[in-house]
Structures are given as structure tokens and as C-alpha cells.
Amino acid sequence: MELELERELQKHFRFSTFRTGQKEIIQDVLNGNDVLGILPTGSGKSICYQLPAIMMDGLTIVVSPLISLMMDQVKEMKANHFKKVIAINSFMNFEERREIYRNIHTYKLLFISPELLSQDFIIHLLQRVKVSLFVIDEAHCISQWGYEFRPDYLKLNSIIEKLGNPPTLALSGTATPEVQADIMTSLNKPEMIKHIYPMDKPNIAFCIEEVENDQEKNDMIIQLLKKYNIPTLIYFSSRLTAESFTRFLSEKLQGRRVGFYHAGMEPMDRVMIQQQFMNNQLDIVCCTSAFGMGINKGNIRLIIHYHIPLQLESFIQEVGRAGRDGKSSVSLLLFSKSDMLLPNHLIKSELPDAKDLSNVFGYLRDLTLQDMDLPKDDVQIQNLFNLNETQWRFLRYQLEKHHLIHDNKIMDYNKTWEDIYQSIFHVINSRVKLKISKLTEIIKWIHEDRCLRDTLYQGFQPTHSGAEFQCCSNCGFTWSEWTPEQQEIESNLGLNWENKLKKLLLLDI
DNA sequence: TTAGGGTTAGGGTTAGGGTTAGTGACGGTGCAAACCT
Numbered sequence: 001m002e003l004e005l006e007r008e009l010q011k012h013f014r015f016s017t018f019r020t021g022q023k024e025i026i027q028d029v030l031n032g033n034d035v036l037g038i039l040p041t042g043s044g045k046s047i048c049y050q051l052p053a054i055m056m057d058g059l060t061i062v063v064s065p066l067i068s069l070m071m072d073q074v075k076e077m078k079a080n081h082f083k084k085v086i087a088i089n090s091f092m093n094f095e096e097r098r099e100i101y102r103n104i105h106t107y108k109l110l111f112i113s114p115e116l117l118s119q120d121f122i123i124h125l126l127q128r129v130k131v132s133l134f135v136i137d138e139a140h141c142i143s144q145w146g147y148e149f150r151p152d153y154l155k156l157n158s159i160i161e162k163l164g165n166p167p168t169l170a171l172s173g174t175a176t177p178e179v180q181a182d183i184m185t186s187l188n189k190p191e192m193i194k195h196i197y198p199m200d201k202p203n204i205a206f207c208i209e210e211v212e213n214d215q216e217k218n219d220m221i222i223q224l225l226k227k228y229n230i231p232t233l234i235y236f237s238s239r240l241t242a243e244s245f246t247r248f249l250s251e252k253l254q255g256r257r258v259g260f261y262h263a264g265m266e267p268m269d270r271v272m273i274q275q276q277f278m279n280n281q282l283d284i285v286c287c288t289s290a291f292g293m294g295i296n297k298g299n300i301r302l303i304i305h306y307h308i309p310l311q312l313e314s315f316i317q318e319v320g321r322a323g324r325d326g327k328s329s330v331s332l333l334l335f336s337k338s339d340m341l342l343p344n345h346l347i348k349s350e351l352p353d354a355k356d357l358s359n360v361f362g363y364l365r366d367l368t369l370q371d372m373d374l375p376k377d378d379v380q381i382q383n384l385f386n387l388n389e390t391q392w393r394f395l396r397y398q399l400e401k402h403h404l405i406h407d408n409k410i411m412d413y414n415k416t417w418e419d420i421y422q423s424i425f426h427v428i429n430s431r432v433k434l435k436i437s438k439l440t441e442i443i444k445w446i447h448e449d450r451c452l453r454d455t456l457y458q459g460f461q462p463t464h465s466g467a468e469f470q471c472c473s474n475c476g477f478t479w480s481e482w483t484p485e486q487q488e489i490e491s492n493l494g495l496n497w498e499n500k501l502k503k504l505l506l507l508d509i
Numbered sequence: 510t511t512a513g514g515g516t517t518a519g520g521g522t523t524a525g526g527g528t529t530a531g532t533g534a535c536g537g538t539g540c541a542a543a544c545c546t
Contacts, residue, residue, distance in 0.1 A: 066526075090528055098532050115527045125533060149525055238523045263525060289524055310524085342523055349523080378529090390525090 009047075012054055013080065019044045021197050025169070026051055028193050029133065034168045036139070036180060036192040040199040041173040042296060042324050046073060049135040049169055053109045054082065058130035061163075062111045063156065065141045067091070068271075069294045070111035077109070087111035105129050114152040123162050131166040136187070138293065139170035143182040144313065147431055148350045148390055151397035157188040168192075174199050174317050176460050199316075200464035203323045205482070206452040206472040207332045217306060217334045218245075222252050224332075225284065229256070230301035230484050231277070232284045233291065235318055237307035237342050239264050242286040245306070249284060261287040292318060298325035301484045305333040310343050311438040312445060312456065328469040328484055335446055347435045351428050352391045360385050360395060361421055364404070365413050374408040398424045451475050 005023060009015050018026075025037045025048045039045050053060035064070045070087035077085045084107050086100055104110075104125060116122055136142065136156065146153030160168055170183050170192070184192050211217055225232065236242040239262040246260040259273045259282045270290075276282040278297050285291060289309070303322045309315045315333075323329030352360070363385060367374065375381050382392045399405045402420040441459075448455045452472035457464040470477045 094531060101533050104533075113527055119528095121532070128534070145525070150527070152527080236524095240522070290526090307523090345523060 005051075008051060008055060012051065012082065013047065015047075018047075021195055022047050025195050028195075029167060029169050030055065032167050034189045034192045035170070036183060036194045036196075037169065037171045038175050038180065038194075038196045038199070039171070039173065040197060041320060043197070045137070045171050045173070046076075048171060049133065049137075050077065050082075050109070052133055052169075056132040058132035059104070059107060059126075060109045060133040060135060061117075061126070061131055062109065062135040062137055063114055063117060064111050064137045065113070065145070065150075066293055067113070069137070070113075072294060073111060082108075084108040085111075088116060089113065090116065101125055114150065114156060117159055118152045118155050123159065126163055131163045134160055134163065134166045134168045136168070136170045136183075138172060139183050140172040140175045140179050140313070142170075142186050143175075143179045146186065148394045151393055154186060154397070157186060160187065174313060174320065174460075176313060178459075179313065196461070198461050198464060199320070200453075200457050200461065201320060201323060201329075202465040202468040203326055203328055204319060205328070205330045205467065205470040205477050206319075206456065207330060207477050208446055208452065208473050209332065209334050210446075211334055211336050213336055213338070217336070218248065220334065221304060221306075222249075224302075224304075224479070225249070225253055225256070227479075228302065228484060229283065229486055231280070231297065231299050232302040232304065233300060233318075233321065234284065234286045234304040234306055235291075235309070236286060236288055237309075237346065239288055241306070242288055246286045249286070256284060257282045258284045258286065261285050261291045263288065263290040289314060289318070292321050295321060296324065297321075299327070299485075300324070301327075301329045303329075303331045305331075305335075308333070308335055308339055308343055308439075308442060308446070310346060310435065310442075312442050312459070313438075315442060316456070316460070328482070330482060330484075333446065340443075343439050347432065347439065349388065350390055350394075350435075351431055352387055352395055353428070354425065356385070356387060356391065357395075357421065357425055357428065360387075361417065364399075364410055365417070368410050368413045374405065374410060376408060395424070398427060449474060 005026065006017065009018060020043060021037065021039050022044055025035055025039075028035045029048070029052045037045070037048055039048075049060060049062060062070075062073070064073070064087075067087075067089045070089065074085050074087050086107050086109070088097060088100055088110065089112075100107075105128075112122070141150070142153045142156065160166070168187060168189060170187065172179075172183075175183065180194065180196070184190055209220065211220065221234070234242075234245065236245065242260045242262055246258050249256070249258045257276075259276065261270060261273045265273075273282065273285060274291070274295065277285050278295070280299075300322045303319050305315070305318070309318065319331040322331060375384065378389075378392065378396075382389060385392065385395075387395065396405070399420075402423065404411050404417070404420050445452070445455055452474050453464070453467060467475070470481060
């Protein structure tokens with residue numbers, strides 16, 4: 001068995017040895033166990049399901065949060081001469097999708113979103129093939145997105161059951177013990193075998209600066225970026241500010257290539273900015289939290305937070321994109337007292353409040369009394385109830401869970417309505433409370449006097465390595481002592497046309 | 510009396526991604542149309 005695994009790895013991926021954690025996870029998976037694997041990004045998480053998928057009979061299903069991640073995976077595997085892999089999404093046309101459904105039994109590996117996987121038709125289709133392994137990639141999304149933003153993540157447990165309870169593998173790069181427990185509870189698999197590996201970054205120095213206002217933030221950033229010409233990400237909690245700051249930087253830093261990135265942009269523009277940054281054709285990207293998942297660029301040297309993330313988990317994920325190559329990198333978080341308004345607003349806008357909830361129940365009751373269904377169009381419902389998209393999605397999930405609505409039919413009015421109201425009201429309250437406490441946690445960390453590295457990681461893992469370079473602003477970090485490797489002017493400069501062509505072709509296999 | 514510092518209030522803002530209808534596959538049964546003698 002031992003040697004056999006290495007032989008399979010060599011045969012299919014041309015690696016002679018496994019990286020940390022891979023083999024242990026794969027062995028447990030092949031033995032039919034449910035496994036939770038926390039491996040740092042860039043450590044080859046995907047091998048953990050790709051190799052079992054090849055070796056096992058039947059189909060491996062991989063739930064992935066982003067279509068772009070699915071595409072990357074399929075492209076990579078096909079480049080590795082593995083052809084029995086496919087991703088389904090709603091952008092494919094009818095014919096393409098029908099072709100996949102017809103040939104579903106010929107694939108070994110299927111990438112799919114939780115939303116598509118929640119559709120009855122897809123479940124019926126997959127019930128006809130043997131599902132050998134069920135994988136949740138970026139499994140922290142269950143905890144981070146499932147409760148409000150993408151409730152279909154919470155339906156995975158019932159989907160796994162409908163598929164005959166295949167062995168389940170949940171993978172993530174960052175998950176606190178709290179998030180790990182949340183994943184297992186949500187999947188209804190309390191007995192998962194855990195393989196947890198440290199994700200602290202010894203090569204990143206943590207720096208926090210309190211300022212009076214945004215003007216001071218701007219001055220400080222300009223001063224820094226004038227000194228350092230290095231691949232830099234600046235995180236914002238506002239799309240508009242990210243855009244306007246990009247213009248500001250372009251003005252102040254002549255010759256520096258600056259771009260912005262957020263979820264409100266055209267998909268083509270997003271791909272372009274990401275590619276340019278990856279290929280060192282952009283120096284600085286001003287972005288929202290949309291930027292990052294699946295970005296594998298080794299030489300990001302500086303991550304600046306212009307606004308405070310809503311939780312330490314997000315901060316760690318965003319900061320973790322620096323210094324993947326192991327070289328000295330810095331995280332700088334800027335904050336002023338007035339910054340508290342923004343995260344508070346974001347938390348509130350995610351969930352309906354008490355007034356919204358009683359409004360909705362009133363409307364629903366009126367509709368049943370008139371023997372009417374909910375409108376078919378969700379936008380119409382949102383307008384009717386005066387909720388935003390996320391609030392209504394959260395509420396729809398809750399109402400469906402309590403069987404008060406099904407599709408667009410509303411349950412007849414009876415005395416259980418009051419219990420359901422109370423139950424949803426309770427969920428909202430505890431979610432808001434939890435989010436506020438997470439925000440409080442990061443605020444507390446920002447005001448910490450002790451070592452920032454120690455206090456940041458203490459909730460995430462039992463121990464962590466010390467700093468490899470400078471530690472943090474509480475341990476005497478100084479900018480004057482920081483001399484990062486400066487960026488080469490143009491990454492392709494050293495390549496002749498033949499190598500450039502090879503590089504291009506490799507990128508597009 | 511005035512410049513300057515500190516505080517507060519008020520205005521309008523605010524992240525994240527997927528999806529939308531149709532679709533597959535199989536065997537058994539019942540029935541009607543087509544074909545053969």
C-alpha cells in the first residue's frame with residue numbers, strides 16, 4: 001500500500017514524494033473514512049482528492065465555491081493528461097450541459113457549485129452513478145458564507161445523505177478550531193478524522209498603525225510605496241474607495257502600474273486584472289475581499305488593510321497571500337476611530353432585523369388569506385418585502401427549513417407560525433451577536449500591547465513558529481530595517497521569444 | 510480678542526457568488542398505427 005501510493009503519484013503527477021499531510025489524508029480517504037484536512041495554501045491540497053479520484057471506482061464530486069477555481073482545476077488536470085474530469089456551471093449552454101448529463105457515468109471527477117448541487121434534477125442524476133468520494137474544497141465557506149450569503153452550503157449534509165453517504169473529505173487552508181467544529185456539525189459528520197497542519201507564516205511581519213483620519217492613511221501609504229516598488233495588495237471594504245484610491249495612487253506614483261478589483265466589475269475585466277498582477281504587469285491592486293481565493297502568486301511582499309476586515313479569519317486569509325515564496329513580507333493594517341461604522345453597517349445589512357421579519361410574516365399571512373403564492377421572481381419578492389438579496393436568501397432558507405414555504409407555495413396560516421417566527425428571530429439575534437463578537441475580537445487584537453503574532457495565532461492553533469525576519473510592530477518592527485527583494489522591472493525580460501512562446505502555450509493548455 | 514485645538518454632529522455611501530427553463534436513463538405497460546398474409 002505504502003509504495004503503491006508513491007507509484008501512483010509518480011505515474012499520474014510525476015512527483016516522487018508526497019508533501020506534508022497529503023499521504024495521511026489520501027490513505028484515510030482510500031480507507032473509506034470521513035476526513036477534515038487543514039493544509040496551508042500552496043501545499044498541494046488538490047492532490048488529496050485528485051489521486052483518490054483516479055484510483056477509486058466511480059465518481060468523485062468536488063464542491064467548489066468559485067467557477068474560476070473549478071476551471072483552473074479542470075485545466076490543470078487536463079494538462080496532466082487526465083481527461084475524465086468536468087465542471088458544470090450555469091454559464092454553459094443547454095447542449096453542453098445535456099452532453100455532460102448523458103455521459104455522466106464516463107467521468108471520474110466532477111466540479112460543481114453548492115447551488116447547482118442543490119437542484120433535484122442534479123441529485124437524481126447523480127443518484128444513478130456510484131459516488132465514491134464527496135469533496136468540499138475551501139470548506140471554511142460552509143461557516144463563513146453558509147449562514148447568510150450562500151445558504152446552499154448548509155444543504156450539503158442532506159445532499160451527502162441523498163447520495164448514499166459516500167466518504168467525505170473537507171479541505172481548507174485556514175480554519176480555527178471553531179470553524180473546524182462548525183464544518184463537522186454542519187456536514188453532520190462529528191466523527192471526521194482530522195489532519196490539521198499549522199498555517200502560520202513565519203516570514204510575515206505584522207504592523208498596525210492607528211491614524212486620525214483617511215488623509216493620514218493616504219499619506220502613509222504614498223510614503224511607503226514611494227520607497228518600496230514591490231507587488232502590493234491593498235484591501236478595502238468599499239468598492240468605490242478602492243476605485244478612487246487607485247486613481248489617487250496613479251496620480252501620486254508616476255510610472256507605477258495600479259489596478260483595482262472588486263465583485264462589481266465585468267468578469268472579463270476581473271480576469272484581466274488578476275492575470276496582469278500574476279504576470280507582474282501590475283504592481284499594486286486595490287481590491288475588496290473578492291480578490292484572492294485561488295490566487296497563487298509567490299512574490300506578493302506587502303498587504304495593506306485600508307479598512308478593518310470583519311473577522312480575524314478573513315484577515316489571516318488575506319494576509320496569507322503575502323510571501324508564498326517564503327521571502328520576507330509585511331502586513332500593514334491602518335485604522336482610525338471612525339472606521340468602526342463601516343463593518344457595523346456591513347454586518348447589519350446582511351440580516352433582516354426584527355421589523356423586517358414581522359413585515360415579512362405580515363405579508364405572508366396576507367398572501368395566504370388571499371390564497372396566493374409568492375411571486376416567482378425573487379427580485380419582485382425582495383422589493384415587496386423591502387429586503388436586499390442576501391437578507392431574502394437567508395430568510396427564504398429559514399422559511400423553507402421550517403416548511404413555511406415550499407417553492408413558492410405558502411403553508412396555510414396556523415398557530416405554528418408564531419413558533420417559526422420566534423425561532424427565526426432567535427437565529428437572527430444569535431448570528432448578529434456572533435458577528436459583533438468576531439468584530440470585537442479583531443478590534444481587541446488591533447489594540448493589543450503584546451506580541452501581535454502570538455495573539456493573532458493563539459485562537460487558531462496550539463503553537464506557532466517564531467518570526468523568521470522582523471516580528472511585529474509591538475516587538476519593535478521598523479520600516480528602515482525592512483529591505484524586501486525589489487521587483488524585477490519586467491518578468492518576461494529574461495526570456496527569448498522561444499521561451500516566451502513556451503510559457504504562453506503552457507498557460508493555455 | 511483671536512488663533513488653534515478638541516469634540517461632536519450630520520450627510521451619504523459601504524463585501525462576498527451563484528443561479529434563472531429546458532436537460533438523464535431505463536424498463537414495463539398499454540395502445541394505436543402500420544404492415545403482412
